[in-house]
Amino acid sequence: MRRYRNLIVGLGIVVIAFVATFLAVSWWRYLAAPGAAAPQAQTAQTPSGGRPREEVIIRRPSLKHTEGGRLAWQVRLRELKVAAGGQAVAAAGMREALIYDKTGAPVIRLAAREARGNTSERNLEVSGDVRAVSAQGAIITTDKIRWLEQERKLHCPGKVTMRSRNVAVTTNGLNYFVDADTIKCPNPVRMYSGQNKLIGRQLVYNVKTEAFEMKNVQAIFNPEQAKALAKTR
Numbered sequence: 001m002r003r004y005r006n007l008i009v010g011l012g013i014v015v016i017a018f019v020a021t022f023l024a025v026s027w028w029r030y031l032a033a034p035g036a037a038a039p040q041a042q043t044a045q046t047p048s049g050g051r052p053r054e055e056v057i058i059r060r061p062s063l064k065h066t067e068g069g070r071l072a073w074q075v076r077l078r079e080l081k082v083a084a085g086g087q088a089v090a091a092a093g094m095r096e097a098l099i100y101d102k103t104g105a106p107v108i109r110l111a112a113r114e115a116r117g118n119t120s121e122r123n124l125e126v127s128g129d130v131r132a133v134s135a136q137g138a139i140i141t142t143d144k145i146r147w148l149e150q151e152r153k154l155h156c157p158g159k160v161t162m163r164s165r166n167v168a169v170t171t172n173g174l175n176y177f178v179d180a181d182t183i184k185c186p187n188p189v190r191m192y193s194g195q196n197k198l199i200g201r202q203l204v205y206n207v208k209t210e211a212f213e214m215k216n217v218q219a220i221f222n223p224e225q226a227k228a229l230a231k232t233r
Helices: 002-031 223-231
Strands: 054-058 064-069 069-081 088-100 106-111 113-120 123-134 141-150 153-163 167-179 182-185 188-192 196-206 212-220
Touching: 069 113, 088 123, 141 167, 167 196, 188 212
Parallel strands: none
Antiparallel strands: 054 069, 064 069, 069 088, 088 106, 088 113, 106 123, 113 123, 123 141, 141 153, 153 167, 167 182, 167 188, 182 196, 188 196, 196 212
C-alpha cells in the first residue's frame, strides 16, 4: 500500500513539472515571436494599497479618432489613462495633437501640457500653455482650447492672443472655424498692425485673405505712419 502511494505521488510530481515546463516554453515562444511586444498597460493601485482602481495606464500611445473612415484628430502622448467602462480618457505629457480637414490633411497642430478627449462626443480639449498653429500660419496662444468636431471649430474660452502674417489680436473668447479659415470674437477686441491699433467688438477675421469686419471701432494710428500714408495720396 505504501509503495502504491509513493508511486502516485511520484507520478503527480512528474505531471506538474511537465505542465510547468510546457507553459514556460509557450510563454517564451510568444514573447520571442516576430512582432510580439510586451504589454505596456498596467493597473493603477490606490494610494492606501486597497482595492485597485478600475484604470489602465498605457505608455507613449497615439490616440486617434476617425469620422466616416477618415482621420479627424489624433493626440501623441507620453502617458494615457483610461477608466474601465468609461468613454472619457485623460492624458498627461502630451507631445502634440493634430487636427485634420475633410480631405485627411493636417490643418491644426497643437502643443500643450495636458489633453483630454471624449470619443462619444468626438471632442478634444488641451490645456496648459496651449499653442495652436494653423496651416495658414495663424498662431493662437491661450490656456485652454476645445476642438468641437461637429462644428469643426477651435473654441478658446479664456484670454487669447492670435497672430497672423500682419496682424495681432488680443481678446477674451475666440472661435476659429478651420474649414472656412475664419476667426470670430464676440467680446471686446484689440487688433494691432504695426504701430496702429483698432479697438472694437464682434471681430470676424479671415486668416487666409486677412479681410475683417468689426463693430464699434476706435482707431489709433501711429502719427508717422499716418503722415506717410497722407503723402502717398
